Amino acid sequence: AQSVTQPDIHITVSEGASLELRCNYSYGATPYLFWYVQSPGQGLQLLLKYFSGDTLVQGIKGFEAEFKRSQSSFNLRKPSVHWSDAAEYFCAVGNILTGGGNKLTFGTGTQLKVEL
Amino acid sequence: GAGVSQSPRYKVAKRGQDVALRCDPISGHVSLFWYQQALGQGPEFLTYFQNEAQLDKSGLPSDRFFAERPEGSVSTLKIQRTQQEDSAVYLCASSLGQGGETQYFGPGTRLLVL
Numbered sequence: 001a002q003s004v005t006q007p008d009i010h011i012t013v014s015e016g017a018s019l020e021l022r023c024n025y026s027y028g029a030t031p032y033l034f035w036y037v038q039s040p041g042q043g044l045q046l047l048l049k050y051f052s053g054d055t056l057v058q059g060i061k062g063f064e065a066e067f068k069r070s071q072s073s074f075n076l077r078k079p080s081v082h083w084s085d086a087a088e089y090f091c092a093v094g095n096i097l098t099g100g101g102n103k104l105t106f107g108t109g110t111q112l113k114v115e116l
Numbered sequence: 117g118a119g120v121s122q123s124p125r126y127k128v129a130k131r132g133q134d135v136a137l138r139c140d141p142i143s144g145h146v147s148l149f150w151y152q153q154a155l156g157q158g159p160e161f162l163t164y165f166q167n168e169a170q171l172d173k174s175g176l177p178s179d180r181f182f183a184e185r186p187e188g189s190v191s192t193l194k195i196q197r198t199q200q201e202d203s204a205v206y207l208c209a210s211s212l213g214q215g216g217e218t219q220y221f222g223p224g225t226r227l228l229v230l
Contacts, residue, residue, distance in 0.1 A: 004158075036221075043120065043207065043221035044159070090158050097164055099171035100214025101147050106158030 002027040002093045006107035013081050014115045021076040021110050023065075023091030032094030032102065033074040035065055038109075039087045047089075050074065061085070086114045118142065120222035122208050128228045129198045137193045137225045141210030148191050149219060150183055151207040159207050165191060166214070198229045 003026045013019055025031055032051055036044040048059025055067040065076045074091060088111050092104040121140040129135050141148050147166055151159035152175075161175040167188035176183070180199075185191040195202055205226050209219040 041223065043223045044209075045221075046218050049218070092158075096214075097172045099164070099166050099169070101149065101164040101166060101171060102211070102214070102217065102219065103149075103161050103164065103172070104151075104159070104219065105161070108156070108158050 002031070002095055002105050004091050004093050004105055004107035006089075006091055006110050008110045009108070010111045010113065012113040012115060015083050016080050019076075019078045019081045019085070019112070021089050021091075021112070023074045023076065023107060024072050025074060025091070025093045026072065027093050027095075032096075033065075033067060034092040034094065034104065035059065035063070035074075035076050036090045036092060036106075037087045038090065044090065047076070081112075081114055083114045083116055086112055088112070120208055120210055120220050122206075122222040122225050124225060125223065126226050126228075128230065130230055131198060131200060133198050133229075134194065134196045135198055135227065137195075137206050137227070139191045139193070139208030139210075139222060141189065141191070141208070142212075142220055143189075145210035145212050145220075146188075147211040147214060147217070147219075148185060149209045149211075150191070150193050151209065152177075153205040153207055153224070155204070162193070162206075195227075198227075200229050203227055203229045 005024045035047040094102040150162040153159040164172040165185040205224040211217040
């Protein structure tokens with residue numbers, strides 16, 4: 001069965017600093033990979049996704065992620081963090097179900113705090 | 117346009133009560149998913165609908181949990197005889213089609229069982 005590990009429970013960065021959130025996955029085939037962000041009281045919002053092709057994926061809000069098959073990783077990066085980026089970030093791997101639905105398996109999340 | 121909506125946003129139930137949680141997906145979305153998010157954890161898959169057909173319910177934790185989508189639009193997640201361990205945020209998501217299409221999540225229903 002697939003699984004996702006986010007080794008950092010909490011991360012604190014200063015506004016304007018660069019950010020990297022780690023994600024490692026376990027999946028037998030070529031994975032569908034996702035990063036979602038969750039703000040308090042809000043639903044999960046998709047930042048970016050990887051299915052195939054270019055291993056460097058660009059997303060919304062200036063985020064990017066790089067798929068590294070050899071390391072089973074899909075780390076999220078942002079060159080300069082804004083205070084509004086403070087939120088919880090979830091990495092997920094997708095598994096296509098019978099009937100075509102995409103079952104997402106999430107990591108436990110990384111809580112990002114931004115210091116002004 | 118309108119996103120996925122869920123109601124109620126908050127629900128407090130006494131242990132043993134039945135509850136019903138509603139999800140209104142984005143209009144025209146074929147696929148609908150329910151997830152359960154315990155405190156401090158990531159969401160966990162409960163069940164999946166394609167139109168009105170429930171194609172996967174492997175994540176439902178017990179037979180006290182039941183979901184339906186009778187007309188292929190609105191879905192209801194019902195929990196019978198609630199237990200304290202059912203306390204969690206229940207998230208609904210919908211996607212336009214199948215495969216790797218983006219899932220759009222609602223704000224969730226926070227259930228507290230006392």
